Amino acid sequence: MYMKNEDVMNIAKKRGFLWSSFEIYSGVAGFFDYGPLGAILKNKIMNKWREYYLVGEGFYEIESPTIMPEEALKASGHVDHFNDPMTECKECLEVFRADHVIKEAIGEEVEGLENQELTEIISQEKILCPRCGGHLTHVWSYNLMFQTLIGAKGKKTGYMRPETAQGIFIPFKRLLRFYRGKLPFGVVQLGKAYRNEISPRQGVIRLREFTQAEAEIFVNPKDKSHPCFQNVAQQILTLYSADIQEVDGEPLQISAQEAVNQGVVSSEILTYQLCLADRFMEELGIPRDVIRFRQHLKTEMAHYAIDCWDVEIYTDRYGWIEVIGIADRTDFDLKSHSEYSTEDLRVFIEYDEPTTIKKLITKPDMKKFGPLFKGDAPKIMNTLKEIDSESIKQAFEKENVYQLELDGETYQLTPDLLSFEEVEETVRGERIYPHVIEPSYGIDRITYSVLLHCFAQEDDRNIFHFPVDLAPVGVNVFPLVNKDELVLSAQHIRDDLRAEGIIAELDTSGTIGRRYARSDEIGTPFAVTVDHQTLEDETVTIRERDSQKQVRILISKVPETVCNLLVKKIKFSDLEDLS
């Protein structure tokens, strides 16, 4: 079977898009370099992403460290979930948590012991595979986070971040103030994340160091609508819902509006995000028929999410691969960081109408209260504020005394010390944890998808049909033959293009055909050719990569024309119409 992947990766390596890192030291699995052209392509994709989320949606970008202290990742759940001691059965190849196997076999809690100790226990106690009775391997740590030490003394444990999202949750209070305390708002971050995969061998699909572009959108849990939903309501999405997956059905092709109406996607705002992702992928040149949205099955969904959709792209080599995850993370992260840091990460939501409630409050008689409890009086009063007045009242009615236990002491509160008063209180709102809608883009996989799906072989030509604004090199300039006057003229044209901010190259090597071929192979959308006629009438030809057509224009018009073509202000066919 023909694998486009092989051709694409070979050309990517040959032409300077992508290659595996540390090659002269025989390489390390899971690491890739972006070469000269790959780096431009990736940056253009990231900037396109910024156009969507930063400019289009108004979500500001932040940049946080890639090394994070242990506490932060403890709160996020990453530390505890990634430090499992593992052991494998040599017979049936089943993998187990070593501490669980031991606990089951000898009933002793062994959590926290070193791998070496666990290995010794397994061999001493002759613990065998709980499934088939086979022998177990030595215990190894199964930790997807790269650990490091912070500071000269190395006392503080740090980790390379496993996702950029945490860097947004942690400064939430400052971000909330930046947005002047109002929901909804979004914050984005583009950057590297790290996962120490056991055995990555899917090229750029499974990397140990990879680039994410994530948006965290904080919303009121009671309002998951989107003000601009009408802009996307008619967009047709390919939805492979959990229900359909379970019965092995075909994905739905329905409009965003129907998806919401039928409850296929859990909320309007989540659906809106799917539409945004769909448009983004299409603008990168990914054909519609290789894009689908696959909903996570209940069993695979992270425990904190209530709905999650992966954008998947079809590849010949790896099948459907996840390139974007769009999840409703609920309030899990903010709640957890609140607990661990003891900072209140809630948002005050004001009601449309303030409500008044009637409430019984407890009022101490300070003339008696103070002298009786002396120094303890203030803390007793503070505690009283937290206690429901009704329960005190009931205690008085029953026993004529309320026993208040505080810091190991019991205080006898009698009716003469307290009075009750019914007050009306105006409640203007409440403090809640926002829910988080998270589109998370894997930039490396997206870059790979763009390379894969823009590539074509046509009549022995290798071409990357990149969208014009994504192509690494904007335009190539060629003298038709290597005569001094033509070369000189070509140099000037290249320099004028560069002055316009366009990445332009001159190529005088080989024949004109070879130059066009090289140009196509790196996906340069346009080529300017200087020929004999140029010397007579100051015109050159512009050639379009995809159609191989050429039109003749004045040299003086070249920079402006190429510029307009590259920002999609005009199309090549517009030039044809003029000539």
Added chain:
RNA sequence: GCGGCUGUAGUCUAGUCUGGUUAGGACUUGGGCCUUCCAAGCCUACGACCCGGGUUCAAAUCCCGGCAGCCGCACCA
């Protein structure tokens, strides 16, 4: 992490079994000649035995170990 297969210029490959001269070829790339529009031709140059040990007079070739790649298993909160 386990098992199987593989490793020669940028790419593809001959040579490896059966150790023996200067590791051969094609494409690509650089320079030149020629050439007035899509990888033409001619001349010329650059460029390789995955790494480390061992056996041997002698290792690309045989042996051991490592690393990397591919395939399968496992893993992928």
